[in-house]
Amino acid sequence: MDIAKKIDHTMLKAEAGKDSILRYCEEAKANHFASVCVNTSYVPLVAKALSGSGVKTCCVxxxxxxxxxxxxxxxxxxxxxxxxxxxxDMVIQIGALKDKDYDYVREDIKAVVEASKPAIVKVIIETCLLTKEEIKKASALSEEAGADFVKTSTGFSTGGATVEDVKLMKESVSDKMQIKASGGIRSREFAEELLAAGADRLGVGNGLLLL
Incomplete structure (x- = not known):
């Protein structure tokens, strides 16, 4: 399995500087990763560094x-x-989901989908904070709002991706939707388990660990 093409090489730490971001771009180009994922202030830098490489510029x-x-x-x-x-990669309003304010959650996602065209939108639902029913509902709402992916985690909360959550998300959407697993993916073995469970993309703080 060519796992590299499924990796979003991700650097979102607050203290990450320009040199660190550029190193990630070079690593992504050298290993043919899917994308480099950064905070929005670094998008111009990354887009320029990756220009013509086939590696996508991804942001949160x-x-x-x-x-x-x-x-x-x-x-x-x-x-x-x-x-x-x-x-x-956008984060849902988790409190609104828990309040069962589904119209708010759907419209929140939809607004980002519309504003992002023609870019792909992945919806981070932060599975570690949700019940099974909430995971299913958030996944379905993401599809209803026109997003392309539903994604497990920010990597900044109480937990990351699990095989069980990926399976649950996969069951909750149609075949048109893709799944991104992220948070705590630090071995090739775990990455392959997540892909087997239905993940199409992997958000990884250090993609080199999986090669």
């Missing part, structure tokens, strides 16, 4: 809590795409 929006206003998330997404982002 409303990160890591998802509790920003919908307009703020949509604005951040639109600016990121204008700056060169090919993919946008």
């Amino acid at each position: 929006v409303g990160f890591p809590l998802g509790a920003m206003s919908t307009k703020a998330k949509a604005f951040e997404a639109k600016q990121a795409v204008a700056d060169g982002a090919d993919e946008v």
